[in-house]
Amino acid sequence: MSVTSRDAVEVPRSRLSYSAIATYAEKIARRHQVIDAGGHVDVHELLAKLGGDVVVDDRAESLEVREQGDFTVILPTHTSRLRDRFTIAHELGHYFLHYRAPDSHRIGEPVSVFTRLGRNVAETQANVFASNLLMPAERFKVVFEQAGPDMTLVAQHFEVSVPAAKVRAEYLGILT
Structure with missing residues (x-):
C-alpha cells in the first residue's frame, strides 16, 4: 500500500x-524461554517460535504480517549482524505493540506492513521494545x-552495536 499525504492514515x-x-x-522473552543464563536473548529463536521468518534482500527494514503467527522480517543486504539483531527485535516490537495488541491497547487500526519511514511514536515504541528485549535493565x-564501563564489552555481551549500548546506558541514567 502506498500512502500519500492526502491519503495519510x-x-x-x-x-x-x-x-x-x-x-x-x-x-515475552521469559515466557518464550529465549534467554540464556548470561541474559542473552536469542531473537532468531523467538522469531521462529512466533511463526516468523527472515528474508534478506534489497528492500528496506520492514515487517510484513500475513496473519498472527505468519510474518516476515525483511533485512537489507548491506547491514551488519548486530544491526540485524536489533532490527529483528524492533520489528517484533511492531508485531506485539502495533499488530497483535488488543484494540484497548492500540491507537489506530492494525496494519500488515511496517516500514521505517522516519521517526514517529510507533518507531520510538518499537525501539524501546527492542532495547528492553535485547538489553533488560537490571542485567x-x-x-x-x-x-568498568567499557561500552565495547557491554555491546559485545548483548550482541548489539556500541551506539545501541550507549543509548541504553544513557536512557538508564548510568552513562552521562
Missing part, C-alpha cells in the same frame, strides 16, 4: 507507557558495572 501506536513496554518485552546495569 494514522500509524498505529501503543497506549502503553515506555515503562510498560519495557516490562512487556522482558515478559544491563550489572554488565555495565562489571565492564
